Amino acid sequence: MAPDKTITAENAARQDFMPVLRELARAYQAFAAYDAAGYREAGLTGPQADVIFTLGNTAGMTFKEIGEKTLITKGTLTGVIDRLEHKALVRRVAAEDDRRCTRVVLTPKGERVFEREFPRQIAYLKKRFDGLTKTELKEAEQMLRRLRGIF
Amino acid sequence: MAPDKTITAENAARQDFMPVLRELARAYQAFAAYDAAGYREAGLTGPQADVIFTLGNTAGMTFKEIGEKTLITKGTLTGVIDRLEHKALVRRVAAEDDRRCTRVVLTPKGERVFEREFPRQIAYLKKRFDGLTKTELKEAEQMLRRLRGIF
DNA sequence: TATTGTTATACTCTATAACTATA
DNA sequence: TATAGTTATAGAGTATAACAATA
Numbered sequence: 500m501a502p503d504k505t506i507t508a509e510n511a512a513r514q515d516f517m518p519v520l521r522e523l524a525r526a527y528q529a530f531a532a533y534d535a536a537g538y539r540e541a542g543l544t545g546p547q548a549d550v551i552f553t554l555g556n557t558a559g560m561t562f563k564e565i566g567e568k569t570l571i572t573k574g575t576l577t578g579v580i581d582r583l584e585h586k587a588l589v590r591r592v593a594a595e596d597d598r599r600c601t602r603v604v605l606t607p608k609g610e611r612v613f614e615r616e617f618p619r620q621i622a623y624l625k626k627r628f629d630g631l632t633k634t635e636l637k638e639a640e641q642m643l644r645r646l647r648g649i650f
Numbered sequence: 651m652a653p654d655k656t657i658t659a660e661n662a663a664r665q666d667f668m669p670v671l672r673e674l675a676r677a678y679q680a681f682a683a684y685d686a687a688g689y690r691e692a693g694l695t696g697p698q699a700d701v702i703f704t705l706g707n708t709a710g711m712t713f714k715e716i717g718e719k720t721l722i723t724k725g726t727l728t729g730v731i732d733r734l735e736h737k738a739l740v741r742r743v744a745a746e747d748d749r750r751c752t753r754v755v756l757t758p759k760g761e762r763v764f765e766r767e768f769p770r771q772i773a774y775l776k777k778r779f780d781g782l783t784k785t786e787l788k789e790a791e792q793m794l795r796r797l798r799g800i801f
Numbered sequence: 802t803a804t805t806g807t808t809a810t811a812c813t814c815t816a817t818a819a820c821t822a823t824a
Numbered sequence: 825t826a827t828a829g830t831t832a833t834a835g836a837g838t839a840t841a842a843c844a845a846t847a
Contacts, residue, residue: 514772518787522791577808645790728831
């Protein structure tokens with residue numbers, strides 16, 4: 500059967516790629532919900548955990564760098580960092596070379612949270628991957644990379 | 651090489667499944683950003699578009715049904731429906747049989763938005779899938795289904 | 802002039818729980 | 825007692841744009 504040339508409200512859901520998008524959304528949402536349940540126990544929101552886990556084992560990063568890694572835009576990032584600073588998990592440090600930049604660094608308390616929560620979160624996620632072989636993981640990774648590439 | 655028995659902050663990122671999760675998140679985020687750019691032109695947010703596209707070609711649904719389809723919890727859904735009602739895209743209709751229930755129905759304006767925007771959004775998404783064969787789509791779907799299943 | 806981060810505005814969504822009216 | 829939806833509360837994230845300090 501030839502594919503539809505025209506997409507109408509009626510046949511739209513029957514496009515071949517639609518199940519892929521539906522499953523992509525569901526797979527991600529299932530993961531995100533499970534993931535969130537983990538770091539919420541540490542009192543962190545998604546963006547907050549993202550920042551803490553990004554800053555771990557580094558000498559700190561500028562807002563610009565954190566924004567690039569986490570996909571959080573600068574305006575939002577100011578608020579996220581404010582809340583983490585309020586919790587005494589990070590602090591702002593003036594950059595020496597470029598005085599426009601601010602580096603964000605984990606505090607000792609932030610380091611402890613990272614050292615405890617990051618491995619804990621990974622172990623918590625790892626439990627779900629017990630049934631998958633190394634080959635399957637590699638295939639999944641490549642397929643997802645392909646999907647990301649088309650957007 | 652034997653896998654690590656203990657997960658520490660240092661070796662955590664080297665777990666075999668981590669690239670899969672990273673790519674899952676990136677693939678979804680890339681899709682979500684592209685998708686959002688589409689329905690934002692229609693003045694809709696993610697949850698709002700989700701509701702409109704869910705109600706299209708139906709005789710309406712109760713809050714409970716919409717919540718199950720879209721994964722929006724009831725408290726949040728009240729607000730989302732309020733905003734859609736304010737835009738005159740949906741209206742609340744008392745259910746005849748069970749007076750606790752409220753059905754949400756697209757208004758004529760809502761229908762027009764659905765008839766125009768849903769196919770438009772699908773066509774917009776379709777452009778990105780040109781390079782993929784039916785077989786690849788099927789494989790991707792199955793793999794994502796598998797991933798969803800583990801969570 | 803361009804870039805970094807802050808501030809302000811105005812929404813939108815989220816989680817949670819108490820509440821109402823029905824069943 | 826249980827369920828459907830509303831309301832209240834308190835945050836938290838988002839987009840956007842104007843802004844100050846610095847390069």
